[in-house]
Amino acid sequence: MSNETIILGGGVSGAICAYYIDKSILITESLGGQIxxxxxxxxxxxxxxxxxxxxxxxxxxxxxxxxIKVGYYINGEYIDKIxxxxxxxxxxxxxxxxxxxxxxxxxxxxxxNNFEVFSIDMKDFYRAIISRISHNRIINKKIEKIDIFNKVxxxxxxxxKYRKLINTIPxxxxxxxxxxxxxxxxxxxxxxxxxxxxxxLLGYDYVYFPEMSTSKFHRITKIENGLVFDFAGVLLRSExxxxxxxFMGTKFEISEMSKNxxxxxxxxxxxxxxxxxxxxxxxxxxxxxxxxxxxxxHARQIKNNI
Numbered sequence: 251m252s253n254e255t256i257i258l259g260g261g262v263s264g265a266i267c268a269y270y271i272d273k274s275i276l277i278t279e280s281l282g283g284q285i286x287x288x289x290x291x292x293x294x295x296x297x298x299x300x301x302x303x304x305x306x307x308x309x310x311x312x313x314x315x316x317x318i319k320v321g322y323y324i325n326g327e328y329i330d331k332i333x334x335x336x337x338x339x340x341x342x343x344x345x346x347x348x349x350x351x352x353x354x355x356x357x358x359x360x361x362x363n364n365f366e367v368f369s370i371d372m373k374d375f376y377r378a379i380i381s382r383i384s385h386n387r388i389i390n391k392k393i394e395k396i397d398i399f400n401k402v403x404x405x406x407x408x409x410x411k412y413r414k415l416i417n418t419i420p421x422x423x424x425x426x427x428x429x430x431x432x433x434x435x436x437x438x439x440x441x442x443x444x445x446x447x448x449x450x451l452l453g454y455d456y457v458y459f460p461e462m463s464t465s466k467f468h469r470i471t472k473i474e475n476g477l478v479f480d481f482a483g484v485l486l487r488s489e490x491x492x493x494x495x496x497f498m499g500t501k502f503e504i505s506e507m508s509k510n511x512x513x514x515x516x517x518x519x520x521x522x523x524x525x526x527x528x529x530x531x532x533x534x535x536x537x538x539x540x541x542x543x544x545x546x547x548h549a550r551q552i553k554n555n556i
């Protein structure tokens with residue numbers, strides 16, 4: 251099968267690209283990605299930006315907004331600001347690193363402790379986009395190999411030729427499909443724990459825990475029916491429950507655990523890309539600062555250039 255433009259990956263970035271680039275084909279093993287997880291793995295918001303406003307309006311979705319408040323837990327107290335030393339300590343703790351020379355400006359929510367977002371749930375946003383993409387443009391296949399020289403994608407029993415390839419899957423997975431052997435590591439894992447609780451974070455929507463000595467977790471996020479704890483690395487259920495219960499001072503009757511092996515971006519890709527390949531999205535571009543509005547701008551730019 252031959253196509254002008256193929257989009258690889260069915261998460262939020264892939265769906266946005268397919269929505270704007272109307273003559274493209276979206277190929278994915280499964281739709282949704284992290285959006286369809288059992289519980290939100292950390293804060294997931296649509297920031298109040300014109301690009302997102304316009305897309306929500308096109309999709310006939312709510313334009314209601316709300317304020318998000320971000321806090322820090324230091325020396326047993328909730329505060330609104332921290333110094334650069336604690337920012338560096340947080341970056342090391344949340345990435346599972348022993349030491350760092352610098353950290354990106356986007357760490358700790360771009361340094362903001364208040365910002366406006368659209369109220370709509372990310373799942374509803376994603377599903378509205380997917381509903382606007384015709385079924386014959388979505389192919390549920392697992393791509394096993396990519397021949398970047400002859401511009402061909404291979405699945406188990408089928409192949410797809412393309413003129414332009416838009417990659418939205420994690421960069422290490424993409425490079426492996428291309429047969430590239432890369433040096434170093436791009437991602438570190440996070441273990442997430444959801445607990446059913448009405449515990450109040452003193453009005454904060456999520457709170458960072460920068461200090462290594464305070465806890466093993468580095469963030470707590472308040473969600474609709476409980477809390478989500480983030481732990482750097484791959485931890486046992488008994489470990490994360492113990493840490494959460496120690497902090498909260500109570501036992502939890504209901505809890506769920508999830509692990510994301512590519513949660514934190516820690517490396518850069520130095521391999522050369524081809525003109526016919528474009529990487530879009532935080533994990534495809536290995537750029538922690540990329541948000542949904544950036545994906546929208548990138549997708550529209552590609553549409554205008556095709």
